[in-house]
Amino acid sequence: MSRLRFALAQGVLLPDALAALRAVGLDVSGLGEDRRLVVPSGDIEFVLARPGDIATYVERGAADLGIVGKDVLMESAARVLELADLRFGACRFVVAAPRDALERSLDEYRHLGSLEVATKYPRVAEEHFRRRGIQVEIVKVAGSAELAPQVGLADWIVDLVATGATLAANDLAVVEEIATSTARLIANPAAYQLRRNEIAPLALRLAAWAAAR
Amino acid sequence: MPILAPPRGFRDILPTEARELRAIEHALDETFTSYGYVPIEPPMVERVIADSGADRQRLMQFLDRDGSLVALRPDITTAVARLVAQRYRDATGALRLSYFAPVFREEPAMLGAEREYDQAGVELVGPSGPLADAEVLALLAESLARCGLRDATIEVGHVGVVRRAFADLNDDDSAAVIDALRAGDHVTAFRRAADAGMRDGALARARNALAARGRTIEAVDIDGVDELREVIHLARDLFAGEPLWGVPNLSLVPELPYYTGVVFEALHPKSGFPIAAGGRYDLLLGAFGTPRRATGFAISVPRLHLALFQSGWRPARERALVSLAPAGTRETAQVAAALRARGVVVAIGAVAERAGLEIVDAAVVAGDRVRMADGRVVTADELAREVS
Numbered sequence: 001m002s003r004l005r006f007a008l009a010q011g012v013l014l015p016d017a018l019a020a021l022r023a024v025g026l027d028v029s030g031l032g033e034d035r036r037l038v039v040p041s042g043d044i045e046f047v048l049a050r051p052g053d054i055a056t057y058v059e060r061g062a063a064d065l066g067i068v069g070k071d072v073l074m075e076s077a078a079r080v081l082e083l084a085d086l087r088f089g090a091c092r093f094v095v096a097a098p099r100d101a102l103e104r105s106l107d108e109y110r111h112l113g114s115l116e117v118a119t120k121y122p123r124v125a126e127e128h129f130r131r132r133g134i135q136v137e138i139v140k141v142a143g144s145a146e147l148a149p150q151v152g153l154a155d156w157i158v159d160l161v162a163t164g165a166t167l168a169a170n171d172l173a174v175v176e177e178i179a180t181s182t183a184r185l186i187a188n189p190a191a192y193q194l195r196r197n198e199i200a201p202l203a204l205r206l207a208a209w210a211a212a213r
Numbered sequence: 214m215p216i217l218a219p220p221r222g223f224r225d226i227l228p229t230e231a232r233e234l235r236a237i238e239h240a241l242d243e244t245f246t247s248y249g250y251v252p253i254e255p256p257m258v259e260r261v262i263a264d265s266g267a268d269r270q271r272l273m274q275f276l277d278r279d280g281s282l283v284a285l286r287p288d289i290t291t292a293v294a295r296l297v298a299q300r301y302r303d304a305t306g307a308l309r310l311s312y313f314a315p316v317f318r319e320e321p322a323m324l325g326a327e328r329e330y331d332q333a334g335v336e337l338v339g340p341s342g343p344l345a346d347a348e349v350l351a352l353l354a355e356s357l358a359r360c361g362l363r364d365a366t367i368e369v370g371h372v373g374v375v376r377r378a379f380a381d382l383n384d385d386d387s388a389a390v391i392d393a394l395r396a397g398d399h400v401t402a403f404r405r406a407a408d409a410g411m412r413d414g415a416l417a418r419a420r421n422a423l424a425a426r427g428r429t430i431e432a433v434d435i436d437g438v439d440e441l442r443e444v445i446h447l448a449r450d451l452f453a454g455e456p457l458w459g460v461p462n463l464s465l466v467p468e469l470p471y472y473t474g475v476v477f478e479a480l481h482p483k484s485g486f487p488i489a490a491g492g493r494y495d496l497l498l499g500a501f502g503t504p505r506r507a508t509g510f511a512i513s514v515p516r517l518h519l520a521l522f523q524s525g526w527r528p529a530r531e532r533a534l535v536s537l538a539p540a541g542t543r544e545t546a547q548v549a550a551a552l553r554a555r556g557v558v559v560a561i562g563a564v565a566e567r568a569g570l571e572i573v574d575a576a577v578v579a580g581d582r583v584r585m586a587d588g589r590v591v592t593a594d595e596l597a598r599e600v601s
Contacts, residue, residue: 001482061485079468081397085404189397190480190487193368193462196426 004044004198007063009051009072013183016088017067024205043198055080055186064191065199070181071160075121081192083199084185084207091162093124093178098149099171105155109134115155118148125158128178146170222320222328228568230518234331236528237360237518238313241333244356248348250311250335255292257315258283262295262500273317273328285317290509291497293336298501301338307345308338313514327515334491336509338498343440346475346493346508347447350459353489353510355452357479360517361526365488367458368426369445369477370465372492374437378419378463382409394466399423423464430461438463444475471497477510483523488516530571532557533600536564537583538576548577548593555597573600 008017008031018028030039031046039046047063054068055078066080069089073082095117097105109115118139119125129136139154146166148154156175161167167174185206192199219225226234242252261274261282274284286292289312301308313333320326333356337349350369357365375394379387386409393402407416422433430438438461445459467476467490476492491510498505535552537559539545545561552559564572575583575596584590591599 059485079397082400085400184400188485190478190485192464193426193460193478194366194480194482200424 001195003040004065004195005047005063006044007047007049007054007057007066007068009054009066009068010048011051013051013067013069013089014048017086017183020067020086020088020206020209023209024202052076058186058188061188061190064188064195065202066186067183068186070179070184071121071124073184073186074179074181075123077123079189080186081189082184083187083192083203085210086183086185086206087210087213089183090180091160092180093121093128093158094161094167095128095156095158095175095178096146096161096167096172097156097175099173101149101155102173102175108155116153117156117158118145118154119158120145121158121160124178128158146172222326224327228566232531232568232570233518233522233528234514237514237521238331238333240360241313241356241512242311244352244359245311245335248309248335248352250309250352253293253296253310253312254314255286255289255296255312257285259286259292259295260284262291271319273319287318288316288511289314289332289334290336290494290511293338293509294497294507295501297336297338297505297507298498298503302503305339307340309335310338311335331514332511333514334489334509334511336507338505338507341493341495341506341508343444343447345506346444347451349491349508349510350444350448350475350477351451353477353479353491353512354448354454354458356512357488357517358452358454360521362481362488362517362521363455363524365458365479365481365520366460367477367479368460368462368465369441369475370461370463371437371441371475372466372472373474374433374435374441374463375423375466377435377437378422379406379411381411381415382406391466394423395468395470426462426464427460430463433463441475467492471500475508479512481520481524484516484520486513486516488513488520527569533571533573534564534567535559535573535575535596535600537561538563538574540577540579544579545577548581548583551581551593552596555593557593557597557600 008014014032018031021028026044027041030041037048049057051068051072054066055073055076057063058066058080059078067086071091071093105115114135114137116139117125117136118141120141120143122138122140125138141148145157145159148157150170185203187199261272261284272284272287274282277283293310297308313331315329316332317329320328335349335352337345350367354367376391379390382390386405390402390406393405403416403420422435425433441461445461448459465476465478471494472492473495474493478487479489481488489510489512493508495506498507535557537549539561549559549561574586578584578590581593582590583596
């Protein structure tokens with residue numbers, strides 16, 4: 001049988017993910033040290049990919065397992081199994097508005113009937129405002145949503161925040177929290193069944209490691 | 214130039230692929246027929262019903278001229294439920310229906326997803342109990358085997374057992390937990406159960422139940438597990454097949470909400486997605502005003518085809534195609550007729566699309582004789598023997 005393929009998100013989650021894998025006894029020594037994207041290690045083949053792609057790889061069975069933030073899963077709506085909360089990479093989806101402009105934008109909403117919301121996460125934003133019954137126009141931006149209210153592109157933003165420092169530096173305040181996010185161990189549903197003997201013990205060990213932290 | 218490509222998510226199926234799909238359709242049709250299933254052909258377009266369980270976002274829907282909302286059918290099961298409620302309202306006994314037909318789903322752009330693809334399946338309406346559940350399970354296993362698929366396993370779960378594992382919770386919490394499981398989110402499911410006050414012991418029992426697959430199911434002590442095991446044993450009596458094709462597996466909680474009892478998915482090592490899925494859906498017909506027991510399955514034909522292809526399967530060899538180079542028109546017509554009368558497959562002239570068929574070149578000579586590529590001149594009878 002082929003190696004179990006395990007996709008890891010490059011970027012901020014990678015050091016914690018590697019620490020977790022090391023802690024449960026996997027050899028991750030070759031990962032992230034050079035430019036290789038596919039790194040075999042014993043019975044496992046690690047694959048490095050952008051966070052947004054991990055869910056796609058796992059959903060389509062190109063990878064059997066993955067570690068990726070819940071935020072990415074919420075935005076992608078990929079059909080994967082979430083097996084364990086690994087508890088690192090904590091961040092929050094929030095609605096934020098210019099610190100002094102909350103009242104003004106609510107007044108605008110009364111008069112104009114709609115708010116403009118800039119975000120990198122249109123699916124999460126749309127779902128949230130639909131649930132709240134607030135009429136919004138989503139403006140999709142590729143980065144730095146916190147810029148949007150300052151230049152008049154949008155009234156509010158929906159963004160992912162870890163510490164809130166970026167919001168504060170741009171004079172934005174949290175209006176409400178949409179959801180919290182941490183890293184998740186995910187599996188392709190078919191692979192989880194067919195390779196349960198390999199995946200289940202690994203998932204248990206990672207869950208136990210996360211619970212003990 | 215007009216745009217020649219079909220709309221997004223639709224495509225042409227060219228002869229090589231179409232021949233393979235026909236071979237699959239034929240094998241499935243024979244197997245369904247052998248279990249007493251008869252074909253049914255619901256319409257391509259159905260009314261959109263508010264609570265039919267279909268995800269409205271994924272319907273290809275449009276307004277009819279009278280203002281009613283209609284959609285290209287997203288599956289056949291819902292259409293059959295509607296049809297049974299309308300046409301077989303008073304029928305008693307078992308209704309065994311089969312189909313092989315395209316379904317339509319709106320898919321997000323850029324994922325390479327098709328909006329139209331073939332589904333093949335059966336619905337067994339009326340009977341309930343282990344033998345009925347086992348029948349559709351065995352029929353799925355036998356259908357895949359008769360198509361030539363090896364190494365498929367069918368994972369068999371039980372939605373009722375999973376619900377009972379969370380029976381300590383009130384209705385709202387229990388529904389939220391099951392919703393999370395349907396979405397594949399075990400993290401949220403168990404967190405919600407714990408937050409709702411489910412005791413540690415019960416939580417651990419539910420965790421163990423959901424993790425049980427294969428033999429470990431014997432340790433699970435929840436009502437319905439025995440029934441699940443009995444169904445698998447019966448199914449294996451109905452169709453022996455490869456050893457251990459039926460695997461009890463309680464982690465299986467399908468995305469669609471209308472399932473009530475035994476559920477199953479066919480998996481294959483070459484496919485990242487289930488090839489087929491089905492189960493007992495006793496609540497769906499009730500939504501159309503005719504509560505009836507029902508179970509069935511649907512095979513995704515493209516996924517089955519892909520798994521077959523990647524395992525090295527090719528359709529059984531058909532008779533070679535004789536490409537007949539014409540001489541005079543009358544003589545050519547007579548030779549073609551003489552060959553076809555002897556069961557030879559003949560195309561006059563050069564063949565632009567061989568669709569994977571073996572081509573035998575032959576040129577009309579005179580008086581019902583042809584010259585082969587190697588220069589031999591043979592009669593229609595001799596050629597018929599050579600290519601049969």
